Amino acid sequence: MKDDISEVVRGQTVPTLFRSTVASRPEAVALRWLAGDGVPAGRLTWAEYADHACRVAAGLAHLGVEPGDRVVMMMRNRPEFHVVDVACTLLGATPVSIYNSSSPEQIEYLTAHAEAKVAVAGDAEQLERLAKAWTAGFGSAPLIVVDEAAGTAPTTVAYGELLSAAPVDLDEAADRARPQDLATLIYTSGTTGPPKGVMITHRNVAWALESLRRAVAATMTGWRQISYLPMAHIAERMVTHYLHLADGTEVTTCPDLSLLGAHLREVRPHFFAGVPRVWEKLHAGIRAAMATASPEARPRSDAFAALRAQVGLDCLHLAVVTAAPMPRPVIDFFRGIGVPLSELFGMSEATGAVAWAPYRVKPGSVGPALPGQELKLLADGEICSRGGNVFAGYLKDPDRTAGALDPLGWLHSGDIGVIDDDGYLSIVDRKKEIIVTAGGKNISPTNLEAALTSGRFVAHACAIGDARPYMTALLVLDTESTARWAATRGLERAVPEELAAHPDLLAEVQRDVDAANAAFSRAEQIKRFAVLPTEWLPGSDELTPTMKLKRRTILEKYVTEIETLYPRGAAASEETPRTGDGQVQI
Secondary structure (H helix, E strand, O other): OHHHHHHHOOOOOHHHHHHHHHHHOOOOEEEEEEOOOOOEEEEEEHHHHHHHHHHHHHHHHHOOOOOOOEEEEEOOOOHHHHHHHHHHHHOOOEEEEOOOOOOHHHHHHHHHHHOEEEEEEOOHHHHHHHHHHHHHHHOOOOEEEOOHHHOOOOOEEEHHHHHOOOOOOHHHHOOOOOOOOEEEEEEOOOOOOOOOEEEEEHHHHHHHHHHHHHHHOOOOOOOEEEEOOOOOOHHHHHHHHHHHHHHOOEEEEOOOHHHHHHHHHHHOOOEEEEOHHHHHHHHHHHHHHHHHOOHHHOOOHHHHHHHHHHHOOOOOOEEEEOOOOOOHHHHHHHHHOOOOEEEEEEEHHHOEEEEEOOOOOOOOOOEOEOOOOEEEEOOOOEEEEEOOOOOOOEOOOHHHHHHHEOOOOOEEEEEEEEEOOOOOEEEEEEHHHOEEOOOOOEEOHHHHHHHHOOOOOEEEEEEEOOOOOOEEEEEEEOHHHHHHHHHOOOOOOOOHHHHHOOHHHHHHHHHHHHHHHOOOOOOOOEEEEEEEOOOOOEOOOOEOOOOOEOHHHHHHHOHHHHHHOOOOOOOOOOOOOOOOOEEEEO
16 A cells, blocks of 8 residues: 555655646635635635746745755745745745744744745734844845735845746746655754754655545545644644645635634635644533523534534534544534544654544544554554655754654654554553653543543643652633633623632632543542643743643743642642642632
């Protein structure tokens, strides 16, 4: 199967896939964007998309971009991202997207490490941060800005100037990149050290797409999608950019997560992927609407279609959660109302998906290896995979490359898992994040945290317990659920510190914790917790841009709060204190 995929994708690159789609669907809609209120605001057909990409490619070439050069992009989800990305590949150059939440210091590191020739900023705020790092490290190198009203910086070039260039020839330009060339660099979020530049080749992309197509076993041409997660993340890049341009899907760009609800209702996507927090927020919103509806208006089993239509989830062929474990009750809820939600396991180093069962779902499992890929577990349970989707290594980092790729081509994930008799993989936790308590118990914090956030009031949870006598947790309140709760009690003006210490709300949180604990053994249960009067945002000290915990930073930042959970004189046994004994106000 693996060799068969290699034969099918032989010679394919991102620009040749794009060229084929443009030739077969020139007048079909490729890209759409909406106004802030969810009203359609503009679109590009595939022919127009190609014209823009060929013009931008000519403009970039005029600025000195050549084959092998790297172009850094810092943009929200907008049509120009797709155009610039394709334009770079038409020159044989490598587009590199970086997270919008990156600080000037991080930008300076990433642009220098990638040896960027040109950088592209989307708006004024991005231009300001990019310019600080850019001028410090690259002097007179061109800095492009998409929004013409964004202002200027030294060596700034307007995106409109690129569009005014005479276009390169698509047929000729599409053959410039070679399968072994870099299609992109994906920078890891840097939770365990400096970000690593994951080198993904055109062959990797083409191979991963073919593997994904075989898992889906359906023609995705014309399917509606929404692009809203950071394009610096492999999941969004694969699904709403590479799959989009290779299979001819219709992508509507959503520049801000706060606009997702309106986009869902207007677009009604066929294929929708999200991280757990996105699905949890949709889950909370739907449950709140159902709770406030009159009994006769609440959806019955025969009325779930109307509920799905109200949210914009009524046309889904595929719905995916990825990047972290999803609380089982949330999966069961969506599948119970007819949303075909499934879990997917992937890695940047694997060019996206590794294991997935889009149709034969076993809740709690991510499914078997995708077609053409191989899975195995090491003696300690570490998940390893192999296939033509496995990356070419980390840029300028042979030591860490050797730690991830063994001589036989197996990619070592750093995740611990189990595989059942049907070949379905279940993720236990990150290898380096398994907690070993003072009593010698091995505990998965990720599973605990997923259970804690499945309740009504907890948005984020960080389980504590390494070398400790019992398990505790730092909890962050869900702003929307808390606001609704406060409104029913006349506490609309209460500040976060007041709400986090309110005894009635703490009692509600305790009920959520008790419900989560019920699924775990006594040694694993959360015995004490602290509710923090803060909000953890993507790209903050506490969360990566894709909302994964920065565990090491959290443990350092909240050391005082953590120590309050382990008062002096507390018994060293994991059997005490009893569950529910210890709400700690911060």
